[in-house]
Amino acid sequence: MEIKDLLNPEGSDGENKKEKVSPLKSLESDLKFYSESIKEVATEIMLEGISEYPIFVAHQHEVKLGEPILDRIELNTEWSIHASTIEEFSEKGIIQENKKDRFIAQYKDPQHFMCLFVIVPEGANFVFYPYQE
Secondary structure (H helix, E strand, O other): OEOHHHHOOOOOOOOOOOOOOOHHHHHHHHHHHHHHHHHHHHHHHHHOOOOOOEEEEEEOOOOOOOEEEEOHHHHOOOOEEEEEEHHHHHHOOOOOHHHHHHHHHHOOOOOOEEEEEEEEOOEEEEEEEEOOO
């Protein structure tokens, strides 16, 4: 799934067509600002042999998943980012062991895309977002 697929959610019944500004618009802006830092952390996770599959948790509330790397309050942004891995997601049951291979098959090149687990009040989803050049 791409971030653009989450930017303009419509109600399943088709009645929620009022112009609402998605919180994911601010996420896209923050990701452009955070891109270089996230790429550095992803590279470090892979080079140190911690994981071949870094996952970054994007949230606006408190979460107990991953290690904080970018704090929205300290940076005066909208979103905080935690660094995690596929191994932690499996251990916590977010990615079920029997679906791990399927996730890996969908995982995009970590040299060009950040893998995000975006948490919003309505739920959470994985998004692959390209690093800024």
